[in-house]
Amino acid sequence: MFVSPIREPLIQGHKTYAQMTEDIIGPVEAKPTKTWMMAVTFTGLLAIVGFIMIGLTITYGIGLWGLNKTIGWAWDITNFVWWIGIGHAGTLISAILLIFRQKWRTGVNRSAEAMTIFAVMCAGLFPLIHMGRIWLAFFIFPYPNTRGPVWPNFDSPLLWDVFAISTYFTVSLLFWYVGLIPDLATVRDRATTAFRKKMYNIFSFGWTGTAKQWQRFESLSLVLAGLSTPLVLSVHTIVSFDFATSVIPGWHTTIFPPYFVAGAIFSGFAMVLTLMLVVRKIFHLEEYITLAHIESMNKVIILTGSIVGVAYITELFTAWYSQNQYEQYAFINRSMGPYWWSYWGMMTCNVISPQLFWIRKLRRSVVFTFFMSVVINIGMWFERFVIIVTSLHRDFIVSSWSYYTPTVVEIFIYLGTIGFFMTLFLVFAKVAPVIALAEVKSILKTAGDQYIGAGAKHGHHEEETSKPGHYETLIKPQ
């Protein structure tokens, strides 16, 4: 198979298949480290505090939050959109990049998909608790009932959202688990204790890796990827419809769907980077999640960050060009009103900071990338806050203008979901291979550093690549 000589190796360290198994399954079999125990205790406690606050909210009602008559949506929906957006990177990596045949996807797709599932779980909590009477949450589904039957409104974007999010969660879960089965079988076959053998036997569904199984596996993966691609775009499109189909100045803009989708992928990649940089460090996976992977993800961040930047500016332009005074006021108020700090926080974090990734050195710096990934996540949280709260707080009658500040309950529910998310991710990273082992093995011959790049020992490019520094000269002009 032809591999372009300028392709950077994606697997370092001249790995063999046996070594790859050892490196990736090893952490699953090892005793939990002290760091892991401490981390999971901390995030678990944070999650518990969050759930206590949710319990209080359910008991006493959402009067415990800072919402008022004017501002009926604030941190809750901000957090919902933020979490949903984070999930999108997982699907992009596993589905869209599979269709584009991007090999670097294999190093990060497993954790990114896990991240998607956990992020959607956190997201789903917010609309549920915001309902106030969570025990009636099943009213949102169309089921035969004795109230008429009265059905939900199929013309409403809020109902579309119910279907979009639940479908998204289900499909992501299936996609993730189908990919996990062969790798869990690897853990099963290596198990030394009876308990581990039994557990992984249950969860690996009896996989043996026959040719026909793999053929169906590949067919299913491709179709699920094909289905997930429009699905992921539809989910954030529909989330944006929650706002765009309303008549609130600042919300009813046709630019919302692409703008939201780009923002979702932008924030999702930032979260993938936050998690992956920690995972590769803790589990010593630097040879599988290489600088090439990090650089590729940072390139996606430049692209989506720039789209988001253009969208912000387009919104301002449209407000001016529309000659609609309410629309114009909404944007003047956004940037210079009482919430100016959130607007400029958003602008700095999302528009200016990702442009630093044009510099190759920064793109390939682990420390800088980690820092930026956190900055971007803060920025994207501000974006949703800006859109939701600043558009609402000065509404149609001046007498009802208001200001919103979150209560302690809201703050801890939000922090609690972060704790919940991190706990789930840490547990996942301990019990299942964080790298899609079978998929990474399948790219070894075309992306391993003994086959391509400067240190290649064998392979089809032996003559051209055996010269030391050949690969470097192709990448860097000297």
Place this chain on the structure above:
Amino acid sequence: MSAKKILYGLFDDEEILLKAVKGVRAEGVRISDVHTPFPVHGLDEAMGLRMTKLHSAGFIFGATGTLTALAFITWISTVNYPINYGGKPYFSLPAWIPITFELTVLFSAVGMTLTYLYLNRLAPGMEPRVLDNRLTSHMFAMTFELEEDTPSEKREEIRKMLEAQGAVEVHEKDFDQ
């Protein structure tokens, strides 16, 4: 099921395995199965496996989802309990596209995954027939099912052929299920 005897050769590289599959088939010997730790491209063609029809199942499930969504929403909104939402028509198809799309994807994905699990005999707690623990890590196996009455010369012949094709180990294993 009756007891089964399986003769298998182990390979340590997928390229050698691919050549061996072609070589064995060229000699007119029927391969029962091949086990690999990861998907090997071109293996299904080399073994002469038919293309899976799984994607057709996906299409049928998806189409079922589309029709279910449209039929259900139409019946609710125009027959069972028509409500006037802001003067929009009862039959407002454009507004139903999002849900129709989501259900298409949902039916297709769920149906196809269940079909996949059924065809591949995968279920929680299913007892696998593990020939060798290394087959999900770094070894590749080509297997031959033996009958009770398979003559030992025939077995020897297969063994020799496997070794000639590059197998690093050849074993026999009995399964009582």
